[in-house]
Amino acid sequence: MPATRKAATFQSNISGLTDNTIAFRRLVSELVAAKVDIIVTAGTPAALAVKQKPTTMPLVMVAVGDPVGTGLVQNLAHPGAISRD
Numbered sequence: 001m002p003a004t005r006k007a008a009t010f011q012s013n014i015s016g017l018t019d020n021t022i023a024f025r026r027l028v029s030e031l032v033a034a035k036v037d038i039i040v041t042a043g044t045p046a047a048l049a050v051k052q053k054p055t056t057m058p059l060v061m062v063a064v065g066d067p068v069g070t071g072l073v074q075n076l077a078h079p080g081a082i083s084r085d
Contacts, residue, residue: 024049032057047072 028049031039040060041047047061051072064072073079 021045021049025052028053044070044072 024046028039032053032055036057038058038060039050039055040062041050042061042063044064044066047059047064047067048070050059050061061067061072064070067073067079068075
């Protein structure tokens with residue numbers, strides 16, 4: 001019997017926000033309310049906005065300076081989950 005595949009949908013939300021904490025927080029709230037499967041960010045301010053919002057959604061972050069020092073992850077060897085202190 002052939003394996004059944006679930007249809008996948010991909011939607012992207014690309015915004016030109018740069019270091020606008022209020023706008024980042026608003027966008028993260030919208031993504032959490034929409035119950036997206038994953039959040040992908042570029043840059044430390046965007047990743048920090050996700051960290052500040054209580055969610056269990058996975059975060060993929062790129063172009064983040066010092067993720068341990070900023071508190072985004074506990075360590076680089078096993079980043080696993082976002083540190084939500």
